[in-house]
Amino acid sequence: MKRNTWQREAVRDALTKSESFVSAQSLHGALRDAGSSIGLATVYRALADLAGAGDADSLQQDGESLFRACTPDSHHHHLICRECGRTVEIKADAVEQWAKNVAAEHGFTQPNHIVDVFGLCPACLST
Numbered sequence: 001m002k003r004n005t006w007q008r009e010a011v012r013d014a015l016t017k018s019e020s021f022v023s024a025q026s027l028h029g030a031l032r033d034a035g036s037s038i039g040l041a042t043v044y045r046a047l048a049d050l051a052g053a054g055d056a057d058s059l060q061q062d063g064e065s066l067f068r069a070c071t072p073d074s075h076h077h078h079l080i081c082r083e084c085g086r087t088v089e090i091k092a093d094a095v096e097q098w099a100k101n102v103a104a105e106h107g108f109t110q111p112n113h114i115v116d117v118f119g120l121c122p123a124c125l126s127t
Contacts, residue, residue, distance in 0.1 A: 007038050011046035012069070015056060020085030021066035059116055077115040083124035090117075 014027055014034075028043040047067045050056035057070040057078070068087055070076070077095060079088045095115050103111035 007042050008046045008049065010036055010038055011043055012050060012055065015047075015050070015067060015069040018068065020087050021057075021059060021061070021068045021080065022085075023064055023066055027067070059114075077117065080116055080118050081121035081124055082118050083120055086121045086123070 024044045028040045051058045076089045077092045099111045099113045
C-alpha cells in the first residue's frame with residue numbers, strides 16, 4: 001500500500017475539483033499556479049497511483065492520457081463533452097449485458113470493457 005503524501009493529496013484534491021478529464025501537464029500547471037512546488041514527474045506518479053487504486057479514471061485522447069476523479073468501487077461509464085470536456089458518470093446496465101452477449105457469441109469468456117460516450121453537453125450545444 002502506498003503511503004499518503006502531501007503531494008498525492010494535492011493531486012487528488014486538484015483532480016476532484018475538475019469536472020472533466022485533465023492531463024497531467026494541465027493539472028501540474030494548476031497546482032503550480034496555486035503556489036505548489038510539486039514536480040511534474042510527481043504528478044504523473046500520483047495520477048498513475050490513483051488510477052491503479054481505482055480512485056481515478058483514465059482515458060487516451062489524441063495520444064495523451066487524461067485523468068478524472070471517480071467514484072471508487074463503482075463500475076460506471078462516462079458521457080464526455082467533445083467541446084468542453086465536461087464528464088458525467090453513468091451506470092449502464094444494458095452495456096454490461098451487451099458485452100456479455102457479444103463475448104459469448106464469439107466464444108469469449110470473462111469479458112471486460114470500457115465504454116465512453118462522446119457528445120455535446122447542453123451548454124456547448126447552445127453556443
